[in-house]
Amino acid sequence: MEKQPRLLASQLLLKNRVFEVLLNRVILTWKEIPANKKRVSGSIHHPFKVGFCFPKFLHRGKGESGTSHSVSVSEILAVRELDVDGGTKDDGRWQKMPQKLTEAYPYAFTVSYVERVRQHRWRCSDVTFHCPEGALCQQWVQTIREQLAALTSRPKHLLVYINPYGGKQQGKRIYEQKVAPLFACASISTDVIVTEHANHARDHLRTEAELKQYDGVVCVGGDGMFSEIVHGLVFRAQKDNGVDQNSPEEKLVPCTLRIGIIPAGSTDCICYATVGINDPVTSALHIIVGDSQPMDVCSVHHNNTFLRYSVSLLGYGFYGDVLADSVRKRWMGPARYDFSGFKTFLTHHHYEGVVSFLPATDTLGTPGDQTRCRAGCFICQHDGQLYTEDSPEKCKTAPDVSDSENEGGWGVIRGKFLAINAASMSCACPRSPKGLSPAAHLADGTTDLILVRKCSRFNFLRHLLRHTSKDDQFDMTFVEVHRVRRFRFTPCQNDSELDLRENGKQLFSQICHPAYSSWNCDGEILPHAAIEVGVHCQLIKLFARGIEEQSLFEDLAHPCAL
Numbered sequence: 237m238e239k240q241p242r243l244l245a246s247q248l249l250l251k252n253r254v255f256e257v258l259l260n261r262v263i264l265t266w267k268e269i270p271a272n273k274k275r276v277s278g279s280i281h282h283p284f285k286v287g288f289c290f291p292k293f294l295h296r297g298k299g300e301s302g303t304s305h306s307v308s309v310s311e312i313l314a315v316r317e318l319d320v321d322g323g324t325k326d327d328g329r330w331q332k333m334p335q336k337l338t339e340a341y342p343y344a345f346t347v348s349y350v351e352r353v354r355q356h357r358w359r360c361s362d363v364t365f366h367c368p369e370g371a372l373c374q375q376w377v378q379t380i381r382e383q384l385a386a387l388t389s390r391p392k393h394l395l396v397y398i399n400p401y402g403g404k405q406q407g408k409r410i411y412e413q414k415v416a417p418l419f420a421c422a423s424i425s426t427d428v429i430v431t432e433h434a435n436h437a438r439d440h441l442r443t444e445a446e447l448k449q450y451d452g453v454v455c456v457g458g459d460g461m462f463s464e465i466v467h468g469l470v471f472r473a474q475k476d477n478g479v480d481q482n483s484p485e486e487k488l489v490p491c492t493l494r495i496g497i498i499p500a501g502s503t504d505c506i507c508y509a510t511v512g513i514n515d516p517v518t519s520a521l522h523i524i525v526g527d528s529q530p531m532d533v534c535s536v537h538h539n540n541t542f543l544r545y546s547v548s549l550l551g552y553g554f555y556g557d558v559l560a561d562s563v564r565k566r567w568m569g570p571a572r573y574d575f576s577g578f579k580t581f582l583t584h585h586h587y588e589g590v591v592s593f594l595p596a597t598d599t600l601g602t603p604g605d606q607t608r609c610r611a612g613c614f615i616c617q618h619d620g621q622l623y624t625e626d627s628p629e630k631c632k633t634a635p636d637v638s639d640s641e642n643e644g645g646w647g648v649i650r651g652k653f654l655a656i657n658a659a660s661m662s663c664a665c666p667r668s669p670k671g672l673s674p675a676a677h678l679a680d681g682t683t684d685l686i687l688v689r690k691c692s693r694f695n696f697l698r699h700l701l702r703h704t705s706k707d708d709q710f711d712m713t714f715v716e717v718h719r720v721r722r723f724r725f726t727p728c729q730n731d732s733e734l735d736l737r738e739n740g741k742q743l744f745s746q747i748c749h750p751a752y753s754s755w756n757c758d759g760e761i762l763p764h765a766a767i768e769v770g771v772h773c774q775l776i777k778l779f780a781r782g783i784e785e786q787s788l789f790e791d792l793a794h795p796c797a798l
């Protein structure tokens with residue numbers, strides 16, 4: 237990394253020890269000065285030997301002597317000056333300081349920053365530095381504030397929608413207790429709307445919301461609430477730019493506002509896919525630091541009529557039937573998914589139809605890759621596009637449904653399917669740690685079309701179980717997967733059914749085996765079985781950065797000496 241010029245360097249007191257504290261544009265570092273090197277005169281002097289206990293600081297359990305700690309400036313949330321009498325000057329967060337220390341070192345400032353704990357969880361940590369002089373203290377606060385002000389990707393004003401009935405109905409409490417204090421600490425102002433009915437947030441975004449005044453939209457809820465925000469914002473962007481959503485061929489205009497999700501739903505799949513965990517504090521911190529994760533959005537049409545957008549899973553057959561059954565059993569609570577899943581597995585219906593698809597032949601990745609879409613994903617950074625050997629420029633502009641029809645031929649498959657799934661992301665979550673398509677990408681302009689043909693119940697069970705084991709769920713004769721830019725599905729009636737009908741056994745056939753399944757579109761049932769789907773590359777952006785590698789958490793939990 238390019239060496240950054242030093243902005244400030246001082247010897248400051250921290251937890252009754254002297255530290256060399258350094259700041260440049262990128263990083264804030266503090267390193268303990270060994271006892272024999274401490275200066276008694278000069279910028280600081282250090283008379284105390286007794287230990288003082290400061291909350292939250294460096295609770296890593298390792299000896300701190302001589303160790304150095306650093307935090308990226310981009311992950312500093314705020315800095316505040318402590319008052320002589322022990323309280324903070326500017327934001328009302330009070331901290332008690334030991335009496336002796338306040339007498340000799342009355343000036344102090346606290347830096348709040350992101351700390352990685354475990355399993356993709358972020359926390360807000362505080363470190364308080366004591367200064368011998370007020371001017372020095374102010375210089376530190378001022379300089380850090382200037383650096384934070386220069387981070388233009390950070391939101392200042394957010395529109396927040398809270399679904400009070402999502403998940404365990406804790407949305408309001410989660411926001412008020414865990415999120416609002418962090419936004420206040422980071423000087424983010426908010427307009428908060430508690431939704432009063434389903435589609436309240438979507439309709440408000442479509443028509444009334446004055447979006448120009450905001451830097452982002454945050455929803456407190458689950459995947460259904462996120463879907464409302466996506467529908468509201470995408471609709472608004474098309475309306476404002478005169479784009480007809482009903483045309484499957486239209487190139488959609490990307491949304492400018494980023495979306496934040498504070499997880500408070502039942503499944504929170506989108507949080508798992510984009511942050512790695514459904515933790516409200518972690519998501520709030522990703523919003524504060526101004527992360528940005530682009531995401532593809534699939535548009536779903538029927539007969540040139542827009543139906544819905546999808547960002548995660550479109551499933552016909554098995555996943556459609558599970559959802560349709562579970563909707564009728566809401567009274568069972570979350571257990572309904574297990575019940576309906578088991579029931580649907582036992583009924584073992586297959587559905588006949590024609591799938592036609594446009595393969596993404598020019599992409600960097602394939603569904604069989606061992607690499608996973610993670611923070612800073614190379615493939616997503618390049619819209620999934622191949623590079624030419626002699627040119628660092630992209631072969632083509634970013635792919636989109638509108639310009640992909642002419643490239644290469646469509647594949648057509650007619651068959652009997654137990655499941656037809658299109659996964660625009662891995663769809664990994666605690667129930668299915670690998671997800672439906674482990675190597676799918678968040679923002680490469682494609683979806684993984686997984687076709688599970690009619691097979692025995694036993695083989696289908698083997699396929700389902702492979703989603704939770706190390707074995708490849710696609711490596712089965714009756715399963716095929718294609719990375720595609722768009723696809724169409726047309727249902728057909730089963731031959732056997734037609735025979736039965738011709739023989740006057742229509743009623744029997746319909747009870748035993750319905751002709752059509754339903755499409756499960758991110759947890760909503762679509763009203764039509766015949767659909768046309770196109771992927772819109774990076775149509776939206778989230779306040780997230782993709783799943784960080786676990787090793788990053790392990791390294792940062794045990795920082796080494798610089």
Ligand SMILES: Nc1ncnc2c1ncn2[C@@H]1O[C@H](COP(=O)(O)OP(=O)(O)OP(=O)(O)O)[C@@H](O)[C@H]1O
Nearest residue numbers: 402403431432433457458459460461501502503504
């Ligand atoms: N005030 C409200 N009253 C009733 N329904 C609402 C309200 N606000 C939003 N909704 C609807 O509630 C549905 C479910 O909400 P949400 O996604 O937040 O939680 P969930 O379904 O429990 O979680 P998940 O979608 O992650 O499984 C959404 O589709 C949304 O349209």
